[in-house]
Amino acid sequence: MIFKQFMICTCLVLLVSCKTKTLNLTKIEGKQIQISEELPPNQDLIDFIKPYHDHVVSTLDSTLAYAPETYNKNDGTFNTAIGNFMADVVYEQANPIFKSRTGQDIDFVLLNKGGIRAPISKGNITSRTAYEIMPFENSIIVAAIKGTQVNKALNYLSKSKTAHPVSKLKLVINSDFDIVEASVKGQKIDDNRTYFVATNDYLYNGGDNMTFFKPNDTAYVLNYKLRNAFIDYFTKVDTINPMIDDRFIQIQ
Template identity: 45%
Template sequence: MKNNILIFFTLLLLVSCKNEPQHLVKIEGKLLPISEEISTDKSIEEFIQPFKEKVEAEMNTVLSYTPTDLVRTDGELESSLGNLMADLCYERANPVFNTRTGKNIDFAMFNYGGIRAGITKGPIKTKNAFNLMPFENSLVVVELTAEKVTELAQYLIAQNKAHPISKQLKLVANSKGYNLTIHNLPLDNSKTYFVLTSDYLQNGGDRMVFFKNPIELHKLDYKVRNSIIDYFKETDTIKIALDGRFTKEK
């Protein structure tokens, strides 16, 4: 009898230990408020401090100087900061593009919303470039048909906003239509045009769908922010003006 009882409990133990598939039943979270009651770890602070000091020193490095405030709101259809951004990106990117292709960029265009901060009068520091362009966007060149460039011009007119465009393009809109020139020449329907922009906009960001599916796409492997920093490093004093690159006549 004892043997039968022992065998019974042995079998029961084996059955109860059988591996069954596990299923997640519930996930619980707990809110841990951060307050002064939580003490800091001195060892972690001491480990981080040298890196923190290095980053702060780099961010506060003076790169250039501006005698005026640079903002995106000092003009109706163009701005000092927008003009600067488009022109400096063109200036930094065109030599790269020319070296690789033997061709030149026709003009540059970016978006108003991509300018995230202004630069006040005085020294321009590295942190100003990061505040201006906090995103990791890269420069690209798209080859567009004249039809697509026409769509670009119509977009600018419809938006009625100071999107950054470089000085190589001039757009004058009026009640009868508009006049568009690139390098002081009217749009040539038989030509294609090389336009500098960001990879974000090239993918249709800000509804700039005319940049999508270009004839050819050239990736420059050059971040917008890096081009800004490089330009500031090489330019002692920033000189920029509103020059009427996009206007509307009554």
């Protein structure tokens, strides 16, 4: 009996002694390291990164095409050479992808002037050029919308007084910014027809107050970034030839 009591007491002592202690944080210490010329470089890290750095720089700066002039988004009132060029490139690069998947052609392209973030400078065009004019990760989306929504898009363009890039679309407005003429691929807008309009995901989701893409019959995500479309186009041409034309004009 005494031995049994001894064993019970021993087990209780062991259980109490094995109990996990609760640790509480009472203090945090640290110091600020200033990044300056006095901070010595880590040569091992520099040597590790250098091959990747050199490869990226070489890829970005390799010549793809040539620009005979400098093209700026402020060089026109209602349409600009760079804006026309960018919209036309989106059509040329995206339409074969869209047609292969759906059997349909894109009817027109609508982008936004604000999305052009840099000019295309005269001289060699590189991949870096594409990153400069389109630094965002925006991708191409084709929305199937009715003619009534196309008319809303045209009204938006006429009232915005801005050179938003368009392709395969013609719009003529008067001095009061009322629409005088409008067509898609040379045909008048049919309210009941479904039109396939290529844009980017930012505008499709209402960016720049372009709310006319929704609701829609269908939206086709091409998984094709705008920037990549430009790089692919630059790769297959020798010299670009952007031009201001009559796709969006104002008559007095």
